[in-house]
Amino acid sequence: MAQRVILIRAVNVGGAKLPMAELRELATDLGATDISTYIASGNLLCNPPGDPADFDRALEAAITDRYGYAREVISRSADDLAVALAEHPFEVVEPKYSYIYCLTGVPGSSAVAAFHKRDFGSDEFEVIGDNLHIRYEVGAGTSKLTAPVIAKGLGVQGTGRNLRTVEKLIELARH
Structure with missing residues (x-):
């Protein structure tokens, strides 16, 4: 199981x-x-x-x-994470800069629309269901796309893991 x-x-x-x-x-x-x-x-x-x-x-x-x-x-x-990984909408240039940010719920469409209007420099993001997909230009540590900004902007909390970690968690869960 x-x-x-x-x-x-x-x-x-x-x-x-x-x-x-x-x-x-x-x-x-x-x-x-x-x-x-x-x-x-x-x-x-x-x-x-x-x-x-x-x-x-x-x-x-x-x-x-x-x-x-x-x-x-x-x-x-593990299947949920595998689907999220398959849905990742960005080219993965460096897996440590690409994240799946699992959310506590599906954010409202108006919150998502307003969030898309904000400027996060070269960082890219897309909400798909109850996941926020992110590709940081130079890493999460210097981005304006932070956990508090995400929670406030989307109206739901979440936590992110880079694609390498997501892949490893899927592998471990399917052992």
Whole structure:
């Protein structure tokens, strides 16, 4: 059975520390099985008990209770990520500059239209369903297309992973 890929927004950056061993422990405590993590940026793979959305909300609450900060948990199946990868609308010049930014929901069409009118220099983006596809010209670190700008502009939170990481998460989830 393919695992769920669970992405946690903005951990292990700034002051939001979340050791991966402790994340695996939280998932175990919530009843998940076949648990692993990939790199220290909030990537959890597991088989959650019951409804995945319920597990996501329970994991959010457990992180808040244990660490005192709130972070969105967004999960996708390996197939969901594979479809998003296939739909990536930009030429991939450098995989580390191309991202799939998984959103907590589908942004409204008026928010998307307004967001497209904004100037983000040479960075390109396209909303497809509940994913924002981005190709950064020179990397995410110098872009004006930041997580707070995306959340405010589209009206939904999200978390991004570069295409290399997405490919690896799909591979690990399909083991």
